Amino acid sequence: MQSPITDPSGAEPLIEFDRVDKSFGDLKVLDKLNFRVDPGERVTLIGPSGSGKTTILRLLMTLEKVTPTADPETEGGVIYVEGKPYSHMEKGGKLVPASERWLRQRRSRVGMVFQQFNLFPNMKVLRNVTEAQVHVAGRSKAEAEAKAGELLELVGLSEKADEYPARLSGGQQQRVAIARALAMDPDILLLDEVTSALDPELVADVLAVLRDVAETTSITMLCVTHEMGFARDVSNRVLMFDNGQIVEQGAPEAIFSEPQEARTQDFLRAVLAE
Numbered sequence: 001m002q003s004p005i006t007d008p009s010g011a012e013p014l015i016e017f018d019r020v021d022k023s024f025g026d027l028k029v030l031d032k033l034n035f036r037v038d039p040g041e042r043v044t045l046i047g048p049s050g051s052g053k054t055t056i057l058r059l060l061m062t063l064e065k066v067t068p069t070a071d072p073e074t075e076g077g078v079i080y081v082e083g084k085p086y087s088h089m090e091k092g093g094k095l096v097p098a099s100e101r102w103l104r105q106r107r108s109r110v111g112m113v114f115q116q117f118n119l120f121p122n123m124k125v126l127r128n129v130t131e132a133q134v135h136v137a138g139r140s141k142a143e144a145e146a147k148a149g150e151l152l153e154l155v156g157l158s159e160k161a162d163e164y165p166a167r168l169s170g171g172q173q174q175r176v177a178i179a180r181a182l183a184m185d186p187d188i189l190l191l192d193e194v195t196s197a198l199d200p201e202l203v204a205d206v207l208a209v210l211r212d213v214a215e216t217t218s219i220t221m222l223c224v225t226h227e228m229g230f231a232r233d234v235s236n237r238v239l240m241f242d243n244g245q246i247v248e249q250g251a252p253e254a255i256f257s258e259p260q261e262a263r264t265q266d267f268l269r270a271v272l273a274e
């Protein structure tokens with residue numbers, strides 16, 4: 001079953017939210033949310049705290065599920081990836097909520113880096129980057145180490161391969177976490193506040209690595225950040241969120257220099273004054 005949204009350009013979106021609802025108890029976080037991300041785009045979500053940005057990433061990581069609703073037309077909506085249902089699966093010609101097995105299979109194309117680097121503290125840097133390659137992707141140790149070597153070079157940490165994470169700065173740990181996510185060859189990289197836990201002087205290194213990743217790969221990135229410098233430097237489209245809805249979107253230069261909506265103007269004024 002193909003996604004119902006067709007693009008006049010004929011391009012197939014990589015990620016598509018089709019009228020997605022998400023509630024936590026009585027709190028409606030996403031309300032019939034529509035949006036799409038094309039292959040190779042680097043999209044940043046900005047907006048006030050609690051507006052639903054992280055929830056979107058968590059839905060894509062399948063850490064959360066779409067909330068079914070009684071609306072007969074949308075029933076809570078569907079997330080598609082590569083034009084195929086992602087939050088749901090097809091059964092008897094109908095879309096039904098996906099099983100755990102289906103979700104596990106589908107999310108293997110998605111990598112995520114979190115605010116807290118979450119490296120395995122008892123494993124050296126190299127093994128942090130090879131572990132999932134060997135145990136999840138089934139690669140040989142030699143193959144995984146060769147790939148880890150390339151990626152550690154990309155993030156500028158070849159000389160730290162034999163260190164434990166505790167001996168690295170926060171910025172270096174985050175760069176290892178980026179290498180670890182990329183090692184699984186994801187099509188989509190989700191970045192959740194990846195510079196927020198870092199001292200200001202370390203942020204630039206992580207941003208430089210992400211710019212390199214953007215330039216040297218065709219990976220699609222979806223980022224949540226409170227740092228407008230990040231949105232400006234790394235992304236090619238910014239979505240301004242409020243109350244689970246997209247208020248405004250556009251190229252970073254347009255959103256930052258000429259925001260059209262009052263809510264975007266107020267939000268940017270507040271964050272830039274911090």
Ligand SMILES: Nc1ncnc2c1ncn2[C@@H]1O[C@H](COP(=O)(O)OP(=O)(O)OP(=O)(O)O)[C@@H](O)[C@H]1O
Nearest residue numbers: 024027029047048049050051052053054055056224
């Ligand atoms: N597991 C949960 N249970 C209950 N409420 C939740 C849960 N996860 C998120 N929420 C609520 O949903 C709303 C949206 O949260 P979300 O983390 O997506 O916002 P956000 O825009 O990423 O915010 P921030 O910028 O502060 O990270 C918030 O009000 C939050 O408290």
